[in-house]
Amino acid sequence: MDYEAVIGLETHVQLKTRSKMWCGCANVFGAPPNTHVCPVCLGLPGVLPVANDEALRLTVLTGLLLHARIEPFAKFDRKNYFYPDMPKNYQITQYDRPSTTGGHVEFEFEGGIRRVRLTRAHLEEDVGKSFHFDRHSGVDFNRAGVPLLEIVSEPELASAAMAYAYLNALKDILVHGGISDCDMEKGMVRCDVNVSVRPRGAPTLGAKIEIKNMNSFSGVRKALDYEIARQTDALRRGRTLQQSTRRWDDAAGITEEMRTKEDAHDYRYFPDPDLMPFAPDETWLAEVRRRSVELPLERKQRFMRDYQLPACDAQAFVADVPLGDYFEAVARSSRHPKAVANWIINNLRAQMAETGVGLHELKFTPAAIPELVELVERGRINSKTAQDVFVEMFATGAAPEAIVARRGLAQVSDAGALEAFCDQVIAAHPKSAADFRAGKAAALNFLKGQVMKLSRGKANPALAGEILERKLRQHP
Ligand code: ADP
Ligand code: ZN
Ligand code: MG
Secondary structure (H helix, E strand, C coil): CCEEEEEEEEEEEECCCCECCCCCCECCCCCCCCCCCCCCCCCCCCCCCCCCHHHHHHHHHHHHHCCCEECCCECCEEEECCCCCCCCCEEEECCCCCCEECCEEEEEECCEEEEEEEEEEEEEECCCEEEECCCCEEEECCCCCCEEEEEEECCCECCHHHHHHHHHHHHHHHHHCCCCCCCHHHCCEEEEEEEEEEECCCCCCCCCEEEEEECCHHHHHHHHHHHHHHHHHHHHCCCCCCCEEEEEECCCCEEEEEEEHHHCCCCCCEECCCCCCECCCHHHHHHHHCCCCCCHHHHHHHHHHHHCCCHHHHHHHHHCHHHHHHHHHHHCCCCCHHHHHHHHHHHHHHHHHHHCCCHHHCCCCCCHHHHHHHHHHCCCCCHHHHHHHHHHHHHHCCCHHHHHHHHCCCCECCHHHHHHHHHHHHHHCHHHHHHHHCCCCHHHHHHHHHHHHHCCCCECHHHHHHHHHHHHHHCC
């Protein structure tokens, strides 16, 4: 029998706010333990939480970027459980009335575009961090109360590779939208992985196995590969699988059972009496809508379509948004956007990296690169010369045509002048000429190089090549 995997992901993302979710403590990573804590995030008696407005805005902005429904009414519940890293003994979370429902993520996978639907995205708070030493343990509450958004997917992912692609696409959207820095090293994105296996095409889902608290996408992929094989193997042997929670042991490369459904928590959810429900008004929503951005995939597709760029060039302008914006501003006036993109991605980036000059400090005008492209297209200079012109225009801000005129760099396409160069070269290199006539095609390139050298780089290379070849064949 043939089996298929079904995967759904619950992705937790730390929001990029300056302060924590319910208090004014800084939301920063890496500070000495317990230096960003206060009575609110330590859960001391008698304190009152105040919702962080920016976290609410980022939650709704995420909903917009993920094509979700923005709910007119959301509320916060208390999820009760006892754990040392959670000082209040409950976590505040949107439970049955989350801020956003539905939506989807689109991403490139196996040569096509896939769409995975989302169930919901709800706002909650992070917990502290436990540390275990030789003879004692400690807890750092700096992370306690950091705003955390949980994005829940429908069970629509079909393989480890697809889950990996989904996670990367989701991360790109969140980073692009300024929702989160998504720095994995700093634990800003963590994932609960749900996976089941069933006979291919079966009408119902198999028993859900949840792998908790994964902190790297490559870990998710490895854990899924392992778990799908394990479950498939068990089913093949005729065993039935139980809904359960497992843990990924990265060093050993295996998952281990932690608990089954029978010992699942009862969280005793109830509405937090200290917090007002969240019902954003139209003005507030409009302000958030203004912060919406074009999605990375849409941007890539638009660059490919509108400027006929290859996928890798378009991707370069998605990865570096200011560079892509600069490209758009200058390419609009050019008949050769593809060539303009080449200059920006290769030459401009290299010069900027070498000199430390930023896009706002460029000395040449926005018209300069299209002008340079035009000079090459018209045959006024060859592409080798254009490289030198670019370096000078980057350094001084002079216009390409002015540089060409002043330094006398115009390409030599005049047949008479080229013939003279070719005659001179053939006379100076009788051995290579003889080699070519004897059938060594490579000798022509050498001779062509000599013509370029003689012309100080200005010969029209294509024409020079033609003339050379004709002359070599004419005079055996
Ligand atoms: P819970 O309430 O226990 O968190 P949910 O039904 O809300 O469980 O689902 C949590 C996540 O697990 C979602 O991402 C969902 O898509 C996924 N999921 C649910 N059932 C299955 C299943 N049988 N196999 C794989 N994933 C599943
Ligand atoms: Zn605090
Ligand atoms: Mg769950």
